[in-house]
Amino acid sequence: MRTPTKVLIVEDEVHALMGLAELISGWGYRTETARDGIEGYEKVLAWDPAIVVTDLKMPRMDGLGLLTKLTEAGNNMAVIVLTAQGSVELAVDAMKLGAYDFISKPVDATRLKTILANATRQLDTELELEVTRRQLRQSGVLGALVGHSRSMQEVFGLIERIAPSNVSVLITGESGTGKELVARTLHDLSDRKGRPFVAVNCAAIPETLMESEIFGHEKGAFTGAMERRAGCFELAEQGTLLLDELGEMPIGTQAKLLRVLEERKLRRLGARTEQDVDVRVLAATNRDPEDAVAAGSLRSDLFYRLNVFHIHMPPLREHREDIPDMVNAMLAEMNQKHGRHVAGMSASVQEKLQQHEWPGNARELRNLMERAVILAPDGGLIEVAHLPSGFGRPLATPVPIGDGNSVSVRVGATVGEAERLLILRTLEFTGQNKTRAAELLGVSLKTLHNKLKEYEYQRESGGI
The missing domain is CATH 3.40.50.300 (P-loop containing nucleotide triphosphate hydrolases)
Incomplete structure (x- = not known):
């Protein structure tokens, strides 16, 4: 059975205070009362209500003062403000301070009941979201x-x-x-x-x-x-x-x-x-x-x-232990996207994923998984044959490019010449995939395009 929502009523006028407490408790809420903002704040600390219904004008500490203290203390309860006729400006100030809603005196019981119900639903939703986020984070997802x-x-x-x-x-x-x-x-x-x-x-x-x-x-x-x-x-x-x-x-x-x-x-x-x-x-x-x-x-x-x-x-290479969880999430997404039912990865594929340097990081893993899901048999596993040719090749050693020679620069070459050679050889290595080349070079795609335009101009003008 659901525990009744706790509502604290803060009002200096005794008859109004007792009337509100009787009305709200009659709707199934647990109620407590306080005669001013100071007593109200003490009740908040001791009783921890979900909702506070407070008058604005009270001795010692008024409603705005109470709302300010609650906000500064980080309380996430819903505060409903009661305003006298002609005090709409104060109600607006209260909303700016974080009040949930306001209602004019004399109180319309139907409207108050609706506001309390809406506030309760919102608090329940926020609590559910917080629990869900906590559970997801514990499972490694945010x-x-x-x-x-x-x-x-x-x-x-x-x-x-x-x-x-x-x-x-x-x-x-x-x-x-x-x-x-x-x-x-x-x-x-x-x-x-x-x-x-x-x-x-x-x-x-x-x-x-x-x-x-x-x-x-x-x-x-x-x-x-x-x-x-x-x-x-x-x-x-x-x-x-x-x-x-x-x-x-x-x-x-x-x-x-x-x-x-x-x-x-x-x-x-x-x-x-x-x-x-x-x-x-x-x-x-x-x-x-x-x-x-x-x-x-x-x-x-x-x-x-x-x-x-x-x-x-x-970078992905610094948290390789997350790769299995990332793969499972991406696999579920890609199966749904492409209408497939690929069951998972073989042990040899998992080993290769752990050995790879991942220069393109999570985006590279995502693209790899999408390709593999399309190529793998429905209901089967992703095998090494479904990975790109040469995947997993160490990047720390020289990579044969084009004519079989690794990238080398002659002694005496300018920095510009070395940069041009590195860019062009990287493009050869990626099969002219400029996005992949930019990722490997650690520059933006725009910078790579600008460099290529510069080389084209130099070539046309006879500079290279």
């Missing part, structure tokens, strides 16, 4: 993230602590480690869940279009601007915006971004007026942000503004 290892559990703990807030977070890690999954999990565990989650890869946007993509533009703001267009901030209104590969954003755009973060206002390109924005901003980079600041590609003031909290995603 959102779309999987891992029992110490490093991943540390990431989970940090995500759970900061997800409910609106602070900016800087997420770092090598390409493919799951930085966007961290951002999505932060969004899904916040009260912004259900609102837009917008992810923007700054490396994939041409510099000439960057400001328009981020901030939007008015019709006629520049050549080709045929109509008004909302930017990423507007698309993410009341939700979360992830700026991926932040270090690839032009310095001038970074300055404008900093102003939006500080003032919570933006102006579309070509607009005369500013508009308010309510967006939680997360940023991600596969570079060391302090190195980027030192190199001048990331503004130091923007770095400090975004780096309120820092989450670092470890």
Whole structure:
């Protein structure tokens, strides 16, 4: 049988206090009473109610004072405020402080009963979600993230602590480690869940279009601007915006971004007026942000503004013990996606997964599992034959490329020549897969494309 929800009633007028207690207890709630905010706070500490119904104007400590103390103490109970006629402004102040709802005096019993029922349902839902999250974390799962290892559990703990807030977070890690999954999990565990989650890869946007993509533009703001267009901030209104590969954003755009973060206002390109924005901003980079600041590609003031909290995603090679759990989760997802029923992996495949260096990290594992699920027999196991040719080859030793020679550089070659040779040989090794080559080289796809354009120009002009 369900335990009745505990409701504390705080009211200085005795007849109103007794009347509310009798009314609410008659609806099946357990009730306690207090005559002012100080006594009410003491009852909260001693009795731990789920809901507090409090008057606003009381001696010693009023309702706003009680609500403030409860908020500062981190209590997550629902507070329902009673307001006298003409005190709507105070009720609004109470809502800003975190009150669940308010009701005017004289109290409408039907409305109060509805508010109490809604608050109880919300508290029950939050409790269920908290229990579910705790159970999932104990089983090595948080959102779309999987891992029992110490490093991943540390990431989970940090995500759970900061997800409910609106602070900016800087997420770092090598390409493919799951930085966007961290951002999505932060969004899904916040009260912004259900609102837009917008992810923007700054490396994939041409510099000439960057400001328009981020901030939007008015019709006629520049050549080709045929109509008004909302930017990423507007698309993410009341939700979360992830700026991926932040270090690839032009310095001038970074300055404008900093102003939006500080003032919570933006102006579309070509607009005369500013508009308010309510967006939680997360940023991600596969570079060391302090190195980027030192190199001048990331503004130091923007770095400090975004780096309120820092989450670092470890490379897969540093938490190999999580690979079996990750594989099981990916296998279930890929079976559902492709309508397959692959049962699992052979022992030889599991051994190869543990030996592999994983330069592409979790993204590489995901792509590998999708390929294997498609090739493996329905109801059977993934075998070595279903893995790419040469998978598991150690990357620490020279790899024969093209004509059978390993990558070598003549003494006296310039850094530019060595860089060009490494890029072209890596492209040969990946079968001209630029995304894979960029991951192996540890650069963004945009940087790789720029280098290839530079080499093409040099070749056409006779430079190489």
